[in-house]
Amino acid sequence: MTPPHVIGRAQWRYSRHPGTDRAILSQTDRGFHLSGRMRLRFPEGPTTATYAVVCDGTWRPRSARIDLQQGRSRHFVDLQISEENEWEINGFRHREFQGFTDLDLSASPSTNTLAVRRLDLPVGGAAEIQTGWIVFPDLEVRPVKQRYHRMSEHRYRYEGLHNGFVAEFDVDDLGFVTDYPGFWERIPLSRTATARHARRRRSE
Numbered sequence: 649m650t651p652p653h654v655i656g657r658a659q660w661r662y663s664r665h666p667g668t669d670r671a672i673l674s675q676t677d678r679g680f681h682l683s684g685r686m687r688l689r690f691p692e693g694p695t696t697a698t699y700a701v702v703c704d705g706t707w708r709p710r711s712a713r714i715d716l717q718q719g720r721s722r723h724f725v726d727l728q729i730s731e732e733n734e735w736e737i738n739g740f741r742h743r744e745f746q747g748f749t750d751l752d753l754s755a756s757p758s759t760n761t762l763a764v765r766r767l768d769l770p771v772g773g774a775a776e777i778q779t780g781w782i783v784f785p786d787l788e789v790r791p792v793k794q795r796y797h798r799m800s801e802h803r804y805r806y807e808g809l810h811n812g813f814v815a816e817f818d819v820d821d822l823g824f825v826t827d828y829p830g831f832w833e834r835i836p837l838s839r840t841a842t843a844r845h846a847r848r849r850r851s852e
Contacts, residue, residue, distance in 0.1 A: 656824060670684055680707060685698050751782070763796060770798065795809055815830075
């Protein structure tokens with residue numbers, strides 16, 4: 649198996665809970681890998697979280713791990729999703745997620761990329777999906793329905809059918825969010841991240 653090949657990086661500033669989220673999107677022999685690190689300030693206190701989502705070649709999530717630290721408190725969620733879309737959460741089967749195809753982190757715009765790429769909607773097209781929605785900072789996983797509508801080449805309308813939330817956001821050619829008004833703002837990668845990426849490219 650060849651090492652993952654980085655195909656994109658992005659960093660955002662979160663306006664609702666001050667802080668940043670930095671994501672890396674890689675391609676592997678078996679599909680795609682999304683990983684990231686959040687540093688946010690929730691009402692409960694400063695929070696650091698790392699996430700990793702493994703997708704197959706159709707951008708369908710197959711596993712995910714989120715680790716969160718808030719003060720001295722640490723907790724995690726580990727997901728395994730079978731080919732038949734049966735979900736295990738922290739080692740326990742959850743039948744209420746049977747058939748669910750997507751995964752969404754409530755505190756990150758990065759997982760919008762996975763839905764955008766998997767659906768591959770034509771301009772004007774729309775689709776309703778069943779999603780495991782991971783709510784921060786308690787990492788509760790909720791079964792919800794969402795809807796995506798591709799309004800133009802780079803603009804989408806998102807609807808949380810479980811709570812009535814509606815938003816429009818823009819993406820780049822990779823599917824990374826570039827602007828999510830009122831929530832996330834794309835910002836330049838830090839110099840440290842850029843230098844680390846350059847070193848890795850030189851070593852390839």
